[in-house]
Every structure is written in structure tokens, then in C-alpha cells.
Amino acid sequence: MLNPDFPFSYDHYLAHPAGLGSVPPELYGTEVAVVGAGLSGLVTAYELMKLGLRPVVYEADQIGGRLRTAGFPSAPGVVADLGGMRFPVSGRAFYHYVDLLGLETQDFPNPLAPVTSSTVIELAGQKYYAETAQDLPPFFREVADAWKAAVNDGAKFVEMQEAIRARDTGRIKELWNGLLPLMDEQTFYGFIAGSESFKEAGFAHREAFGQVGFGTGGWDTDFPNSILEILRVVYTDADDQHRLISGGAQRLPEALWQHAPSGMAHWPDGTSLASLHSGSPRGAVGSISRDADGGLRIRERWSREASYAAVVTTCQSWLLSTRIHTEEALFPAELWTAIERSHYMQSSKTFVMVDRPFWKDVDPDTGREVLSMTLTDRLNRATYLLDDGPDKPAVILLSYTWNDDALKWLALDADERVELMLHSLEQIYPGVDIASHIVGQPITVSWEADPNFMGAFKANLPGHYRYQQRLFTHFKQDKLPDTQRGIFLAGDDVSFTAGWAEGAVTTGLNAVWGVVNHLGGSSAPGNPGPGELLDAIGPIPLD
Ligand code: FAD
DSSP: OOOTTSOOOHHHHHHOTTOSOBOOGGGTTOEEEEEOOSHHHHHHHHHHHHTTOEEEEEOSSOTTTTSOEEEOTTSTTOEEESSOOOEETTOHHHHHHHHHTTOOEEEOOOTTOTTOSOEEEEETTEEEEESSGGGSOHHHHHHHHHHHHHHHHHHOHHHHHHHHHTTOHHHHHHHHHHHHHHHTTOBHHHHHHHSHHHHHHOHHHHHHHHHHOBTTBOOGGGTTSBHHHHHHHHHTTTTSSEEEETTOTTHHHHHHHHOOOSSOSSSOTTOOHHHHTTTSOBOOEEEEEEOTTSOEEEEETTSOEEEESOEEEOSOTTHHHHTSEEOGGGSOHHHHHHHHTOOEEOEEEEEEEESSOGGGSBOTTTSSBSOOEEEESSTTOEEEEEOSSTTSOEEEEEEEEEHHHHHHHHTSOHHHHHHHHHHHHHHHSTTOOOGGGEEEEEEEEEGGGOTTTSSSEEOOOTTOHHHHHHHHHTTOOTTSOGGGOSEEEOSGGGSSSTTSHHHHHHHHHHHHHHHHHHTTOBOOTTOOOHHHHHHHHSOOOOO
């Protein structure tokens, strides 16, 4: 996911034998606070530990954050990924840690993916069955062609992908810096509707594009967002070639917490984040302020206090104004504006466990499997079928929705959600008795209703590029007054690819660079860090 805003090769940076840098030995053991034990916080803490610092991780709820995996209590090992569940192979910084920790991955059964035996698209009551994209009627090919033409004509898609594949930083920046001012104030829908190809194709094609979209399915709930957000996804193949983590996505943050790397500066072999914390992170952060002596003071919700030379916050950044009392003087006013104006998507998922992957039963009349991965314009929007082999309980993600579609479920409890979802599926698959296969309790989540997140993930609205640029570049603090140094923002909403775990990893690495620099350390010789290259290839300011 070599991002056009900052095409820094984080995978090369991480793989470099010289490592990420060093701090002066007299600083070994210095405590640095890390707020949040999601992926970003744990990558940050893990790398700080390797450099000989002592990360102190704070967490309000569970280790893992939005990489949260829930289990079905009656069937140990059968799991549901409530947040991140499918990870593009282009996210190479993310996979650096997956590989390091020896986690197994498998292809994710997206619509029409090779691993998905069949997909059903149901729009306006009309049902289309496909094993490959070629099985769909020509209309869908026209929709796909109109999208390809729109991004080629309007956003230099092929040229950008070629430049990204070649890691041609100069060319990426040249293309992107030309597009930014033209695109920042345009919505995704405005871009589609204004394109020659979709104008020619007509409304039905635009509508179907919104419903079935590209890659993972329909993206019409993103229509009001800035087109820049969508371009970043498609340029970097974030919506393609997804893999899941066997046993659940939460295994990644949990493994980072437990892992004891060898050859660390200062810490003996066998030291892990878990051992440095005696097994549990500290509690929820209630406030962050500046001490009289210049330190950064953290007060926990249940009153314990400590002061640090540096703090990294990785929770959704607007929690810094809504849930954590953060002293206003710690950030410049324009950064607060960026934090406050953030736009987060809502998202809901509802899972049921079933006795076995019965959808693989073949209907004798049609010769097809009785149930398929399903995209529909009904409330469910997308239904995924997840199994781990025959004769074992399996999982149906009955509905995965975003934004307005997620809000439609918000007020309903799990059983009410399941009833409505099953009703929709009965219309698409008459005669298939899904309910009779359900075992255990359904699991449902609405991320916007959880006070430790208050939203699923960020998606910028038109005109928000300037805000994102401020948030992303804040880790390089040489132009800030001393009173605003030492506190760093990380987490996927600080990245240019919110909603993808890769952004959580890479902004964590930016924060590590920031902390090392702040404490008087430096990058490793021959392996310049993100801060060294930010001015040369970083996101440009707009007027
Ligand atoms: P978080 O995981 O949010 O971690 C922040 C942590 O801070 C949390 O654990 C929180 O409890 C904690 N916290 C909050 N307040 C406080 C406080 N006061 N004190 C201490 N701790 C606090 N990414 C993909 O790559 N692929 C996907 O398929 C995908 N799908 C997604 C689907 C959904 C529904 C959601 C919600 C996200 C999805 N993502 C996906 C995004 C991915 O989950 C995130 O990018 C990643 O998990 C974010 O990690 P983070 O560490 O930045 O933030």
C-alpha cells in the first residue's frame, strides 16, 4: 500500500538489517506512554521496547482494539472478526508482523474471489448467480468498464498503478500532486456522475455500481466521501487479494503483546510487552496534561498518575476531545480543528454460528450450492459464508454494513437484527431454512455505540485533505514550540488509509521515529526513517 501521499517503503524500512535506529544508552529504560493496545499501539510499544525504551501501554478495554475477535462459547475455536477481517496482500508493513509472529493466513471469501465457490447478486428483486465474473450478464461488465474508464480518464489509474508497482516515488508524487487540488473537493458520487463513461452508461449503471462496486462489494455508502479516499484504496490494491488470519484477527495484537524478540537493545532475551507490564496494560486514560517541569502527565480513569518524556496516543483521535481530557495547549489550534472535524464511518456486523457449512449442499433441481456469498440492495447488503471444513460448526456473517446502512440496525438488538436479516435471505433463497441450522447466540456489533471507539473508521469528506495532512505530518515536530512537543498521534485515522490496518502499523512507525528523535536518538545508518523523508516525498500542503 505504497500510499501516494507519502510513498515511503515501510516494508523495506522494517526489513533493513540495521534496524530502525537507536537512543543514547543513558536513556535505556526510559518510560514512554502508549495510549491504546490496538495494533498501532502495540506496534509502537514493540518497536520502542526493541530500541531499549520502556513502553507503558494504557488500554480502556481489550487488547486488540478494532482487531477484535469474538468466540462462540459453545464451540471453542469458532470465531467472528468484529472489526478488521480481511487484509490485502499489498499491506506489506502489516504482513511484516504477521510473518514475524508466524501467524497463518488464508484467502478471504470475497464476492467472486477464486476461493469463493459462488456469488449471488440480488438487485431490485432480480437474482444473478455466478461462479466467476464471466457468468454475470453483460450489464455488469459494462458497469465495471465504466468504472475503469472513469478512473483512467479522471484519475490516471493505470499510470499511477504502474508507478506504485515500480516504487517510482518521483512519478507517484508528480501524478498525485497534480490530482490533489482537483479532487479534494469532489465527492465519490460527484466523480462518478461527472465522468463521461458513467454519463454515457446512464443512471442504472451508476446505481448498480454503488450496490456491487469493486473488490469487496458495494461502496455507495461512501458516495458522500472525498474521491481521494477511494482513489487511495484502488491505486494501492487495498480492495484486492484479501487474506484472513486463521483463528481470528485479534491473534496479531495478542501475539505482539506476548512476543519476546531476541537481540534487543538493553532488555534481556525473554522480555516481552506482557512481561514488562506484569501481564496487563494499565487502565483507561482519563486526562493528559503538561507538568510544571515539562513532562507529560497521564491520569488514569481510576486516578493513578505518572509523568513521561513522551506520549503516543493511538485511540481514535477524536477521543482526545470527547473522552480524554487533553490539555488544549498540547496541540496547535489547527490540529484541534483537524481532530474535531474528523468524519468517522459507522459499521455494523451480525454473525450467527451454524451446525455445519450446509450451504455446500447441492440443490438437486439447480445443481448449485443452496446458499452463496451474497450482495444485495436489501438491508443486509453483504452476507459472507465462513467455514473451516465440513462436519464442524461454521459462521455466517449475515450482514456487514457501513454508514446509513449501519445506522438502520443501531436501535435493534441482536435477535431483532437476525430475524430481519433472515427474512431478507428467505426472499433471495426461498425454501432454504437457514434458521434451523443456527446454534448458540448471535453476535452483533455497532462500533459507533462503543464509547472507546465512537465510530468504525475515518473517511474524509470533501475538503478534508488539509486536516489529514496536519494529522499525518504532526509526528515531525521540529517546527513546533517546546510546549507542543513530545505527544504523538498514531492509529489508522491519522494515516491516509483509515479503515485499513496497514495505516495503524505505519503511523505507529512514524510515532516511533518521532519519539526516538524527540529523545535525542537517531535513525540507523543507511536506513532513513519516515521523518527524514517526509519533507521530500510527504503530503503537500494546499493553500
Ligand atoms: P484501535 O484498534 O481503535 O486501537 C485503539 C485502542 O485505544 C483501542 O483498543 C481502545 O480500546 C483504546 N482506547 C480508547 N480510549 C482509550 C483510553 N481512554 N485509554 C486507553 N485506551 C483507550 N482493516 C483492514 O485492514 N481490513 C479490514 O477488513 C478491516 N475491516 C474493518 C471493519 C470494521 C468494522 C472496522 C471497525 C475496522 C476495520 N478495519 C479493517 C480497520 C482496522 O480494524 C483498523 O485499522 C485497526 O484495527 C486500527 O488499529 P488502531 O490501533 O489504529 O486503533
